[in-house]
Amino acid sequence: MRIAILGTRGIPANYGGFETFAEELSIRLAKNGHFVTVFGRSGYIDEKYNNRYYKNVHIKILPSVKSKYFDTISHTFLSVMNIAFKKYDVILICNSANSIFSLIPRIFGKKVIVNVDGLERKRKKWNFLGKIWYLFGELFSALFPNKIVTDAKVIKEYYKKRYHKNSIFIPYGAYVAKASTIETLKKFNIEPGKYFLYVSRLEPENNAHIVIKAFEQVKTDKKLVIVGDAPYAKEYIKELKETKDLRIIFAGFVYGEGYKEFQSHAYCYIHATEVGGTHPALIEAMGFGNCVIANGTPENIEVVGGCGIIYEKNNILNLREKINYVVNNPAVVKEYGMRAVERVKESYSWDYVCSEYEKLFLELLK
Numbered sequence: 001m002r003i004a005i006l007g008t009r010g011i012p013a014n015y016g017g018f019e020t021f022a023e024e025l026s027i028r029l030a031k032n033g034h035f036v037t038v039f040g041r042s043g044y045i046d047e048k049y050n051n052r053y054y055k056n057v058h059i060k061i062l063p064s065v066k067s068k069y070f071d072t073i074s075h076t077f078l079s080v081m082n083i084a085f086k087k088y089d090v091i092l093i094c095n096s097a098n099s100i101f102s103l104i105p106r107i108f109g110k111k112v113i114v115n116v117d118g119l120e121r122k123r124k125k126w127n128f129l130g131k132i133w134y135l136f137g138e139l140f141s142a143l144f145p146n147k148i149v150t151d152a153k154v155i156k157e158y159y160k161k162r163y164h165k166n167s168i169f170i171p172y173g174a175y176v177a178k179a180s181t182i183e184t185l186k187k188f189n190i191e192p193g194k195y196f197l198y199v200s201r202l203e204p205e206n207n208a209h210i211v212i213k214a215f216e217q218v219k220t221d222k223k224l225v226i227v228g229d230a231p232y233a234k235e236y237i238k239e240l241k242e243t244k245d246l247r248i249i250f251a252g253f254v255y256g257e258g259y260k261e262f263q264s265h266a267y268c269y270i271h272a273t274e275v276g277g278t279h280p281a282l283i284e285a286m287g288f289g290n291c292v293i294a295n296g297t298p299e300n301i302e303v304v305g306g307c308g309i310i311y312e313k314n315n316i317l318n319l320r321e322k323i324n325y326v327v328n329n330p331a332v333v334k335e336y337g338m339r340a341v342e343r344v345k346e347s348y349s350w351d352y353v354c355s356e357y358e359k360l361f362l363e364l365l366k
């Protein structure tokens with residue numbers, strides 16, 4: 001098959017979940033003998049990869065309008081126009097905001113799939129027009145592509161009830177692994193097993209402020225490491241960093257081996273997001289064998305599956321209680337960590353996820 005993957009910042013992955021997904025999927029498809037192109041955005045992907053191959057995957061880098069509101073959709077539009085007259089069999093578009101463009105390749109006889117992600121219109125970073133665009137994106141996702149993919153059963157049910165649209169449930173993936181090195185920890189003067197870890201883009205709906213406020217009230221010599229940043233949330237990040245708690249460390253964006261080291265040596269992982277489908281960092285934390293404390297949203301509860309600790313949604317006091325509990329019960333932390341690994345092995349392996357996408361592509365072409 002000739003396959004194009006659009007709507008992400010591109011690969012090699014150096015930003016977020018969709019990028020990691022695009023890399024894991026495209027590499028496996030290429031290994032299975034398919035010709036795969038992943039479209040990337042200039043400014044995010046090194047230009048040396050343009051029109052070259054990364055792990056047998058063809059990389060095409062195109063420009064975008066560098067704006068919170070137009071970065072994604074401008075790049076996807078250019079990507080769609082780039083492939084319209086080329087011989088691709090299947091187009092995978094990531095993000096419901098881009099679903100309006102799925103009509104174009106369909107007109108040219110190509111099979112199109114949209115991975116809708118979560119309910120992006122609920123994110124606080126979007127203004128009224130941004131939320132309306134995402135609302136229409138949901139509708140277009142139900143109308144234009146051949147198939148839509150949801151990565152959480154909660155989101156699958158949402159599209160079924162609201163738009164009477166059956167979607168294909170394929171979750172996000174993760175590895176079961178641990179890094180033995182601690183070079184990145186040394187840079188921040190952090191000891192293995194002596195810190196709580198939080199990973200996310202630092203935007204209001206991901207609730208880093210709630211985690212910080214809860215942790216400030218906990219008596220422990222362990223630290224809290226905040227991994228993440230955001231290009232369009234400077235005021236919010238500034239407020240986060242005004243904490244006077246010296247135990248709280250802001251590490252910024254961390255990828256590759258550094259990210260693996262942080263995940264591998266944490267005492268416990270805290271996941272506080274409230275918007276979206278399956279959150280990559282949560283599954284990855286479980287795959288690294290972490291005990292997780294997760295915000296009580298339906299999506300997070302679905303992923304944790306009884307193999308972690310849930311706190312009442314956005315409740316600072318309840319989160320503080322859960323942190324205190326794991327500080328005083330290291331045996332519980334170890335038990336949940338082992339259960340989390342088994343959960344990932346059973347339901348969230350990358351090999352399974354990618355085989356399901358390949359199966360879907362083949363079925364469409366029949």
